[in-house]
Amino acid sequence: xxxxxxxxxxxxxxxxxxxxxxxxxxxxxxxxxxxxxxxxxxxxxxxxxxxxxxxxxxxxxxxxxxxxxxxxxxxxxxxxxxxxxxxxxxxxxxxxxxxxxxxxxxxxxxxxxxxxxxxxxxxxxxxxxxxxxxxxxxxxxxxxxxxxxxxxxxxxxxxxxxxxxxxx
Amino acid sequence: xxxxxxxxxxxxxxxxxxxxxxxxxxxxxxxxxxxxxxxxxxxxxxxxxxxxxxxxxxxxxxxxxxxxxxxxxxxxxxxxxxxxxxxxxxxxxxxxxxxxxxxxxxxxxxxxxxxxxxxxxxxxxxxxxxxxxxxxxxxxxxxxxxxxxxxxxxxxxxxxxxxxxxxxxxxxxxxxxxxxxxxxxxxxxxxxxxxxxxxxxxxxxxxxxxxxxxxxxxxxxxxxxxxxxxxxxxxxxxxxxxxxxxxxxxxxxxxxxxxxxxxxxxxxxxxxxxxxxxxxxxxxxx
Numbered sequence: 492x493x494x495x496x497x498x499x500x501x502x503x504x505x506x507x508x509x510x511x512x513x514x515x516x517x518x519x520x521x522x523x524x525x526x527x528x529x530x531x532x533x534x535x536x537x538x539x540x541x542x543x544x545x546x547x548x549x550x551x552x553x554x555x556x557x558x559x560x561x562x563x564x565x566x567x568x569x570x571x572x573x574x575x576x577x578x579x580x581x582x583x584x585x586x587x588x589x590x591x592x593x594x595x596x597x598x599x600x601x602x603x604x605x606x607x608x609x610x611x612x613x614x615x616x617x618x619x620x621x622x623x624x625x626x627x628x629x630x631x632x633x634x635x636x637x638x639x640x641x642x643x644x645x646x647x648x649x650x651x652x653x654x655x656x657x658x659x
Numbered sequence: 660x661x662x663x664x665x666x667x668x669x670x671x672x673x674x675x676x677x678x679x680x681x682x683x684x685x686x687x688x689x690x691x692x693x694x695x696x697x698x699x700x701x702x703x704x705x706x707x708x709x710x711x712x713x714x715x716x717x718x719x720x721x722x723x724x725x726x727x728x729x730x731x732x733x734x735x736x737x738x739x740x741x742x743x744x745x746x747x748x749x750x751x752x753x754x755x756x757x758x759x760x761x762x763x764x765x766x767x768x769x770x771x772x773x774x775x776x777x778x779x780x781x782x783x784x785x786x787x788x789x790x791x792x793x794x795x796x797x798x799x800x801x802x803x804x805x806x807x808x809x810x811x812x813x814x815x816x817x818x819x820x821x822x823x824x825x826x827x828x829x830x831x832x833x834x835x836x837x838x839x840x841x842x843x844x845x846x847x848x849x850x851x852x853x854x855x856x857x858x859x860x861x862x863x864x865x866x867x868x869x870x871x872x873x874x875x876x877x878x879x880x881x882x883x884x885x886x887x888x889x890x891x892x893x894x895x896x897x898x899x900x901x902x903x904x905x906x907x908x909x910x911x912x913x914x915x916x917x918x919x920x921x922x923x924x925x926x927x928x929x930x931x932x933x934x935x936x937x938x939x940x941x942x943x944x945x
Binding site for chain 2: 512513519522523525542543546547550553557559560561562563564565567568571572574575578624625626627630631634
């Protein structure tokens with residue numbers, strides 16, 4: 492990994508976090524559909540980064556978002572789960588990895604269908620963790636599940652739209 | 660020994676995952692009671708500053724509704740002044756309000772810089788802190804009604820428990836003509852159900868009280884934090900189950916939490932004295 496990739500990565504982080512904190516924080520539809528587009532930072536990390544670093548980076552991103560949302564630990568715990576499970580999901584979705592070729596995680600290189608599946612699975616993990624931890628257990632079970640479903644659709648849609656915008 | 664190290668090395672990702680999750684949950688649990696003051700003062704100062712500047716633009720767009728709020732409040736204040744003057748005119752009242760007690764509430768205006776309404780534990784951040792004399796435990800109201808309680812303060816900012824918080828409780832009472840005529844009171848506790856940011860549940864109201872839909876719900880006289888009679892909302896739905904002693908009451912909140920811009924922080928100057936006294940009497944009783 493050369494310094495150019497690193498700079499590009501850091502820039503992506505900054506853009507996504509600013510987008511999340513300044514703009515998208517204010518978009519909530521019907522009290523249930525939230526958008527946490529910042530998790531794209533974690534999802535789009537290159538596959539060559541060692542899992543241990545992915546987990547560390549996820550934790551830091553989650554903590555940063557927590558500071559702005561006034562929710563110490565909620566986003567951090569969800570992000571760490573995503574960071575940890577990411578490598579397993581990649582292995583599960585792309586069993587040929589390392590045999591045929593290295594995978595590049597982006598819409599262009601993976602194809603729309605595989606990319607959507609990848610983003611959706613990790614978003615479901617993140618949002619389930621996030622909303623259940625935030626609700627402090629299962630006492631608001633149905634409303635939490637509704638929030639999760641609506642937000643997963645919203646976030647996945649946003650991440651993929653942003654990928655298209657960036658690609659062009 | 661080397662095998663042990665090899666094992667640790669092999670499951671290092673999982674170990675790191677577990678450790679970071681533990682840290683997250685530790686933060687979470689600690690945050691529910693008391694956010695580390697140093698953390699709040701340093702990094703959160705910049706966080707609040709950023710949010711403040713992002714709210715700057717939003718404020719301009721809200722000016723219209725802020726104006727409406729102020730006009731409505733002015734009207735209400737005028738009404739209050741008038742009613743107070745009429746009180747003075749009445750002579751021969753056997754109960755005289757002590758001026759220290761009557762003037763115990765102080766109000767400070769603050770601007771909301773961060774606010775959530777859609778979580779199950781909601782907080783606000785306001786732009787006044789210890790330097791402006793804000794202390795944890797003070798009440799926060801807005802022209803329309805009750806907002807919450809100050810949770811902790813840094814020098815320039817304070818964090819407020821919204822009443823839209825699954826653990827916040829407000830001692831309140833129902834006001835209507837029928838109750839006043841009977842010289843009766845309907846005291847209850849308002850608790851948020853965790854779902855709709857415009858509705859709060861009112862509990863422990865006796866099913867034999869004469870109340871109906873549309874009655875206003877205000878903070879009670881037994882409330883130490885909020886001035887009594889601060890508007891909470893109006894009864895939206897009223898029902899009672901066969902085997903229950905209390906009404907199930909849904910109150911439509913007067914405060915529009917989505918469009919909060921300016922709030923008043925209420926300081927009860929006699930709160931400490933009252934609490935100290937109540938504490939000492941319970942000790943004697945033991």
